[in-house]
Amino acid sequence: MKTFKLISMQLADEDSLVDIEMKDGLIINKEDDKGTWLVEAFTDHKYIPYFQDALDKEKEIIVQVVITKQENDPAAFLTKVSSVKQLKTHASILLSGKLTKPKSDYPEKLLEYLLEKGYTGEQLLAEFKEKIIQRPKILQSKE
Known part of the structure; x- marks a missing residue:
């Protein structure tokens, strides 16, 4: 074990x-x-x-x-x-x-979340790189 x-x-x-x-x-x-x-x-x-x-x-x-x-x-x-x-x-x-195998993929959900927040281009890439490592609690149920 x-x-x-x-x-x-x-x-x-x-x-x-x-x-x-x-x-x-x-x-x-x-x-x-x-x-x-x-x-x-x-x-x-x-x-x-x-x-x-x-x-x-x-x-x-x-x-x-x-x-x-x-x-x-x-x-x-x-x-x-x-x-x-x-x-x-x-x-x-x-x-x-x-x-x-997870039903949902974290990177895909994170990208979807960031796009919904309006990030684009270099700003999107920077936020994605930061948050993929930090794994913030942003993917909770969308209310």
């Missing part, structure tokens, strides 16, 4: 990526014949209802995570919630799943 630091986690649906605010987290490659990964995120209590509902319904969810360093490309996992525990100051969310 190999364990890595979980830097960020987002819920992915067909239209958007929603950031999950984390206090801490880790991800484990079980290195088994099924390609199983475990993701544990320590989050705010406000996420308990969502994950508890997914656990109760045995619903599959896609999460996109950044591992080890913020500059790393996100990896998408098709997961099921294994447990939801309310702790004193936060919640522990444990997911089990497999690496999958």
